[in-house]
Amino acid sequence: QTQLVESGGGLVQPGASLTLSCAVTGPTLGPFSIGWFRQAPGKEREGVSCIRLVNDVTGYADSVKGRFTISKDIAKNTVYLQMNNLKPEDTATYYCSAGDYCDDYVLFPTKHWGPGTQVTVSP
Numbered sequence: 001q002t003q004l005v006e007s008g009g010g011l012v013q014p015g016a017s018l019t020l021s022c023a024v025t026g027p028t029l030g031p032f033s034i035g036w037f038r039q040a041p042g043k044e045r046e047g048v049s050c051i052r053l054v055n056d057v058t059g060y061a062d063s064v065k066g067r068f069t070i071s072k073d074i075a076k077n078t079v080y081l082q083m084n085n086l087k088p089e090d091t092a093t094y095y096c097s098a099g100d101y102c103d104d105y106v107l108f109p110t111k112h113w114g115p116g117t118q119v120t121v122s123p
Contacts, residue, residue, distance in 0.1 A: 001026050002024065002025070002026035002032075002098055002111070002112045003114075004023070004024050004025075004096050004097070004098060004112055004113065004114035005022070005023045005025075005114050005115070006020060006022050006096050006114040006116055006117040007021045007023070008020040008021050008117060009117030009118045010118075010119065010120070011122065013121070013122070014086060014088060014123060015085055015086065016086050016121070017083060017084045017085070018083045018086065019080055019083070020036070020080065020081040020083065020094055020096075020117060021080055022034060022036070022079040022080070022081075022096030023076075023077065023078050024078065024079070024098060025077065032098045032099065032100070033050060033051065033052045033053060033098070033099055033100060033107055034053065034070075034079040034096060034097070034098055034099075035047060035048075035049065035050040035096065035097050035106065035107025036049045036050070036081045036094060036095070036096050036097075037094070037096075037097060037107075037110075038090075038092035038093065038095070038119075039095070039116075040092040040093075043092075047106035048064055048068065048094070049064065049068055049070040049105050050070070050102035050103075050104070050106060050107045051070045051072060051079060051102065052101065053072060056072070057102065058070050058102075059103075059104040059105035059106075061105045063089075064083075067083065067084050067086075068081060068082065068084070069081070081094070081096075083119070086121045087121060088121045088123075089121075090121050091119060091120050091121050091122070092119060093119075094117050094118075094119055095114055095115075095116045097110040097111070097112060097113050097114070098110075098111055098112040099111050099112075
């Protein structure tokens with residue numbers, strides 16, 4: 001069974017950087033696409049970025065484009081989300097999910113989820 005675990009969250013000041021990791025156990029990453037989502041208190045979960053692992057095609061939400069970078073390390077079965085120039089509005093719980101394909105920056109369907117990692121951006 002596929003399992004995902006996120007790590008790398010924390011409390012940082014505006015302008016700082018964080019790198020989130022999504023470690024996948026079970027079947028190899030190859031046939032999947034991996035998406036990052038986030039959910040802020042009182043808001044719906046939203047797609048942030050997605051990577052199609054067979055050809056490295058990526059997509060980003062407009063709110064993070066130019067600041068966030070999604071990447072993979074197949075040998076480690078891990079997908080990363082490099083987050084630069086963090087803003088208070090990036091504060092949320094970040095989740096990764098494994099699924100079949102990316103529709104731009106959103107993963108469909110979201111078959112497997114990690115428990116999430118908290119990112120807080122505050123002065």
